Amino acid sequence: MSENKEINLCNDIIFKYIVQSDEARDVVITFLQHITSIPREELEKAKFVSAELPKMAEKEKLRRVDILVQLKGGDRIIVEMNGYNSENIFAKNAQYAFAQNLTNTPPNVKKYPKTMIINIDNFNKFKDKDAVLPFYIQDGKGHIETELYVSYHFILANAVSDTYNKDEELKKFAKFLKCKTIKELEQFGKENEEYMSIYERIRKLLDGEELLDVYDKEQMHEEEIAYSRKEGEECGIAIGEERGIAIGEERGIAIGKSEEKTEIARNLKKLNIPISDIMKATGLSIKEIKML
Secondary structure, eight states: OOTTOBOOTTSHHHHHHHHTSGGGHHHHHHHHHHHHOOOHHHHHTSEEOOSEEOOSSTTOOOEEOSEEEEOTTSOEEEEEEEOSOOTTHHHHHHHHHHHHHHHHOOTTOSSOOOEEEEEEESSOTTOOSOSEEEEEEEOTTOOEEEEEEEEEEEEHHHHTSTTOOSOHHHHHHHHHHTOOBHHHHHHHHHHSGGGHHHHHHHHHHHHSHHHHHHHHHHHHHHHHHHHHHHHHHHHHHHHHHHHHHHHHHHHHHHHHHHHHHHHHHHHHHHTTOOHHHHHHHHOOOHHHHHTO
């Protein structure tokens, strides 16, 4: 494989292979610790279980998350890579979290488990400058109703920014995910020892023709979606501009006609033409004619 082959670690297939592997466990634990502030010792005792979610109905399609972590006290962490901004993507991820609470919480428990979902966003939907945005269930005054659900958004573009200096580990993780080529990824691994084994795993995976073919098709699909979205936005803007011009022309014509009728009425009035006849000729009302 060419060292200059472009890669996208935000691609759903590659990201799953990375974060669910033993090679990435320490890096993932560090990431979770720095996002949630949960002690590392507690995260090391957690179970990284099957990413398959329980079905809410018999005919429901199988649902999978990128990482599902069960903490010793029953709390859960879901991690989702959002490679591109698609419709309802955050609503879908939130539903994963609610499904966990509904299907895994026995009745009459003394302590209800908390579900945390971490969205890794390869876009900045909220147009915010912070790298980590926590969302809680709260009212307009900031009162938090319950802490059983919290959603974090880790915005990659903000984390790799030169101006971001709040957390070096999060910055490092974001830079890793933003590596664009095999060569760049290898260099990153050499500079950050804990990532070297992940690089070797990715290299091995991409050397396999079958997986490489699946990755390329998935990447092509994501690029097509992104292109279609951009094309749709540009088309919408163009249509909007054309419609705006058309509306402007229509309004201009209407204003021109109105002014023309007013001028005709004014001239007829000067000639002492009866108002009733002026009304018939211009379509103006008695009030409009008298005001001339």
